[in-house]
Amino acid sequence: MSGGSDSTLPADWAVLGKHQGHSMGYEMLGGSLPKVRAERYLFGATTGTPDDRDPVGALPWRVFLGTVPDEPVPVCAVAEMTWDGTRDATGAASYSWSLMLLQWQQAGTAGLTWTGLDRGAARVRSPERSDDRVPFEAARADAAQLAATVEELDFGWAAGVAALLLDGRRVVITVPPGGPVPDTDRRVQILDAVCALLPYGCRAWLSGATWTGRSEHQLRLVFAPGARAGQMEVALGSGLPPEPQGETARAYLTELWRMRQKQEPTVAMVEHLLAATAVVPVQEAAQALHLLREMDLLSSVVSDIKQGRGNLRDVVRLLHLHRMESLAEHHQAVLVSFLFRLVPGPDGGQARELLEQHWLRSTPRLLAADVIALGATSDSFARAKSHLGVLREFEVRHPGLFDELFTALVTAPGQDPVWVGELAYFVERKHAHTSAVADRIVLDRSDVGHAWLASLMEPGRDRSPLARIVASAIAADLDRWPGWLRFAAVITGRLAPDQAIEADAADFTSAHAKGTGWRVALEIAAENRQPATVGLLWPALREVPRSDHRRELSALLNAVASPDATESMPRAAADADLLDVLVRAHDSSRTIAPLPRLARLTGQEVLDGYADAVVRRIDADPVLKDLAIETLLGDAPGDARWTVLQRLMRRLRSTESTVLDGLVTRLTRDTYEPWLDLDLTDGTLRSLERRPGLDWLRPARDVRLAIRNGQSYPHWCGIVTAAYGERGFSRQLLHEVASAVERYGPLFAFYASVELEKQRTALGIELYRALHRSGRYTALVRQMHGFSTGQVHRHQQLLAALGTPPPPSAQPPGGSSQDRPPVAGAPQPPYQQPFAPTPVPVPEGGPAVSDDQDHQGRSGWHLPSLPSMPFRKRGPQ
Numbered sequence: 007m008s009g010g011s012d013s014t015l016p017a018d019w020a021v022l023g024k025h026q027g028h029s030m031g032y033e034m035l036g037g038s039l040p041k042v043r044a045e046r047y048l049f050g051a052t053t054g055t056p057d058d059r060d061p062v063g064a065l066p067w068r069v070f071l072g073t074v075p076d077e078p079v080p081v082c083a084v085a086e087m088t089w090d091g092t093r094d095a096t097g098a099a100s101y102s103w104s105l106m107l108l109q110w111q112q113a114g115t116a117g118l119t120w121t122g123l124d125r126g127a128a129r130v131r132s133p134e135r136s137d138d139r140v141p142f143e144a145a146r147a148d149a150a151q152l153a154a155t156v157e158e159l160d161f162g163w164a165a166g167v168a169a170l171l172l173d174g175r176r177v178v179i180t181v182p183p184g185g186p187v188p189d190t191d192r193r194v195q196i197l198d199a200v201c202a203l204l205p206y207g208c209r210a211w212l213s214g215a216t217w218t219g220r221s222e223h224q225l226r227l228v229f230a231p232g233a234r235a236g237q238m239e240v241a242l243g244s245g246l247p248p249e250p251q252g253e254t255a256r257a258y259l260t261e262l263w264r265m266r267q268k269q270e271p272t273v274a275m276v277e278h279l280l281a282a283t284a285v286v287p288v289q290e291a292a293q294a295l296h297l298l299r300e301m302d303l304l305s306s307v308v309s310d311i312k313q314g315r316g317n318l319r320d321v322v323r324l325l326h327l328h329r330m331e332s333l334a335e336h337h338q339a340v341l342v343s344f345l346f347r348l349v350p351g352p353d354g355g356q357a358r359e360l361l362e363q364h365w366l367r368s369t370p371r372l373l374a375a376d377v378i379a380l381g382a383t384s385d386s387f388a389r390a391k392s393h394l395g396v397l398r399e400f401e402v403r404h405p406g407l408f409d410e411l412f413t414a415l416v417t418a419p420g421q422d423p424v425w426v427g428e429l430a431y432f433v434e435r436k437h438a439h440t441s442a443v444a445d446r447i448v449l450d451r452s453d454v455g456h457a458w459l460a461s462l463m464e465p466g467r468d469r470s471p472l473a474r475i476v477a478s479a480i481a482a483d484l485d486r487w488p489g490w491l492r493f494a495a496v497i498t499g500r501l502a503p504d505q506a507i508e509a510d511a512a513d514f515t516s517a518h519a520k521g522t523g524w525r526v527a528l529e530i531a532a533e534n535r536q537p538a539t540v541g542l543l544w545p546a547l548r549e550v551p552r553s554d555h556r557r558e559l560s561a562l563l564n565a566v567a568s569p570d571a572t573e574s575m576p577r578a579a580a581d582a583d584l585l586d587v588l589v590r591a592h593d594s595s596r597t598i599a600p601l602p603r604l605a606r607l608t609g610q611e612v613l614d615g616y617a618d619a620v621v622r623r624i625d626a627d628p629v630l631k632d633l634a635i636e637t638l639l640g641d642a643p644g645d646a647r648w649t650v651l652q653r654l655m656r657r658l659r660s661t662e663s664t665v666l667d668g669l670v671t672r673l674t675r676d677t678y679e680p681w682l683d684l685d686l687t688d689g690t691l692r693s694l695e696r697r698p699g700l701d702w703l704r705p706a707r708d709v710r711l712a713i714r715n716g717q718s719y720p721h722w723c724g725i726v727t728a729a730y731g732e733r734g735f736s737r738q739l740l741h742e743v744a745s746a747v748e749r750y751g752p753l754f755a756f757y758a759s760v761e762l763e764k765q766r767t768a769l770g771i772e773l774y775r776a777l778h779r780s781g782r783y784t785a786l787v788r789q790m791h792g793f794s795t796g797q798v799h800r801h802q803q804l805l806a807a808l809g810t811p812p813p814p815s816a817q818p819p820g821g822s823s824q825d826r827p828p829v830a831g832a833p834q835p836p837y838q839q840p841f842a843p844t845p846v847p848v849p850e851g852g853p854a855v856s857d858d859q860d861h862q863g864r865s866g867w868h869l870p871s872l873p874s875m876p877f878r879k880r881g882p883q
Contacts, residue, residue: 152198369411678738708729
């Protein structure tokens with residue numbers, strides 16, 4: 007039993023004295039005790055009146071009592087005799103005696119000794135009503151202070167006096183002549199220290215006084231000028247007192263010395279004896295000896311527990327002899343912790359019963375000390391979890407103690423921040439318990455916050471505490487937010503994305519020791535639909551495609567920034583698309599759709615935002631720049647992708663050459679055709695024309711655009727004529743012309759040849775010859791051959807109708823038949839069949855001519871001169 011927390015107990019009181027001016031005898035002036043009972047204690051404490059000739063015996067006198075005649079039930083009481091200078095009607099001094107009395111069981115449980123009783127009585131205030139009990143602040147005995155007083159007095163002297171008391175002697179402590187007399191408080195300490203070498207239960211019959219007069223009394227240990235009949239005088243500081251006469255008392259003294267020779271500290275003996283609160287009858291000195299010898303049991307039980315050899319049977323035996331609250335606090339800590347550790351095991355039932363029987367209000371503090379003593383280790387963490395789990399079982403009967411233990415653990419000075427953070431997360435996850443104190447530590451200390459966050463990031467952990475801690479910070483109106491907390495507020499939807507920066511995200515992800523904190527962040531962001539998280543995490547995510555986590559990243563990107571979720575967030579869409587690009591670059595087996603989010607974006611402002619985000623990412627990242635441009639170009643042109651590329655070229659000049667290189671590569675492939683439809687600026691087109699092998703680009707493109715843009719028929723033919731130049735038909739130019747013929751039919755080709763020859767001699771014939779020689783347009787040439795053959799037959803019929811015989815041989819204009827080898831599989835001219843060609847559709851309003859139409863009729867065509875008729879856009883037939 008050592009100094010610890012005080013307790014407040016109800017105490018009875020009484021005052022004995024005279025009414026001012028009266029000459030009658032002393033009587034009860036007030037109190038909470040019945041008069042008769044109060045008088046028994048007060049008269050039992052009366053030892054006479056001060057002697058003016060004995061100045062050392064000046065008031066106040068204090069008397070400590072356990073029992074008095076006719077009051078067999080022990081108590082813990084103190085009576086004080088004082089004089090305030092008043093006198094009665096006869097002129098005699100009018101003294102007063104005040105009594106403070108506590109029940110024995112309460113005093114023993116509270117660990118109250120005479121020193122504590124004396125000090126507590128001095129602090130008691132008068133009650134509001136004369137018959138009320140008063141609140142008494144009972145301080146637990148300070149074993150160390152009592153042991154120190156024993157040593158100051160001399161252990162042998164104090165032990166000898168204690169043995170005399172156990173022998174039934176009434177001892178008077180005197181002061182050697184001329185020696186200093188200790189003051190009253192010191193005398194109380196001396197009396198208390200001597201009695202501390204006896205079991206606490208002996209105080210049921212022990213009594214003491216700081217000074218006595220000449221009246222007869224039965225007090226056991228007093229200070230006085232000298233001994234009277236039946237008393238034994240022991241001078242203070244005079245060496246060893248006489249030995250006791252009784253065998254048991256002598257054995258007790260011997261046992262005290264044996265303990266001393268075992269190098270047991272005095273404080274250990276005092277603690278052990280203070281713990282023996284069961285009443286020891288005055289006649290049972292042997293019981294006191296037995297209790298003293300039980301000190302070895304306490305020491306051995308505690309020692310075995312500390313060494314991991316604790317035995318529940320020994321603890322049961324020990325607690326049968328000593329109430330838990332009577333033991334020294336460090337012994338309590340060992341026993342309570344041991345029983346708590348047993349609860350989850352096979353002896354849990356009996357351990358629970360013992361804890362309930364010997365429950366201590368200080369249990370949380372004792373358990374916290376037990377854990378903290380182990381340091382910040384895995385063992386201490388496991389013990390903390392175990393103690394908290396067991397204490398949770400007792401929460402119904404002892405509410406508030408769980409939080410008290412938890413708070414004590416996380417607020418212990420010097421506690422490791424990682425340990426604290428992990429425990430705070432564990433308690434919330436396991437026990438659904440939160441603490442404002444713990445929250446504040448997590449929020450105020452970045453090291454604790456990171457440890458707490460690291461626990462939350464472990465695989466399979468519940469992430470909901472993150473939203474709660476953010477809400478706690480908002481409710482607390484936190485002045486300074488750590489970076490990880492700001493980012494947490496963003497991914498949980500409590501702050502706007504622009505209220506955090508990349509450094510905040512880095513602070514968040516750095517809490518994960520394995521370097522995959524980004525994964526946790528994306529998972530939480532996906533749950534809360536926060537696509538902007540991708541941008542804040544960019545520095546961390548940029549490196550992931552190089553790792554084995556690239557496929558995981560791809561799946562998480564689709565969860566947090568799916569195409570549907572980023573339609574209104576072009577920057578988030580761009581960041582996610584670019585990361586997908588990097589994943590594809592490092593994993594050729596992946597079949598991620600290129601830029602799926604861009605495909606959902608429309609509108610100039612949105613595409614501008616997307617392009618801005620791309621520029622921001624690729625500006626200082628050459629590798630990503632090349633990959634992004636290559637992906638934006640793609641295998642086939644796309645309107646949105648080309649729009650973004652155009653913006654890139656305008657805003658980041660360094661991208662222009664890369665884009666042009668990509669276009670050159672695509673335009674020089676056999677699959678170049680779709681790229682002619684790009685909306686190229688004149689500057690871009692000039693740059694491409696200067697590249698080797700692309701001198702055909704502008705003419706071929708112009709031929710295609712003339713039809714798309716509804717240019718006039720002669721204009722289109724003029725473009726073809728100009729493009730022909732001195733080099734003839736380039737492969738690409740010829741293909742564009744062939745495409746027009748395929749679309750609009752042989753009649754279109756015939757009229758085009760006429761118009762071309764108006765602009766350049768024999769160009770129409772050269773066009774026909776080029777289509778034939780290329781070998782790429784077999785079906786088209788066959789169709790044109792059939793058409794022309796039909797026209798020849800038709801003209802022969804017309805000549806015959808005019809009475810003109812057909813020429814002996816039909817030669818194609820502009821060359822012999824040797825210049826035009828027959829087309830394999832071409833039909834023979836149907837000279838004997840009526841000509842009925844199938845009408846060939848051309849652009850609306852264009853030259854759609856059938857057999858029965860006049861070339862100068864409704865079609866508006868004229869031979870040999872063709873009017874300027876525009877093409878009209880229509881879909882392919």
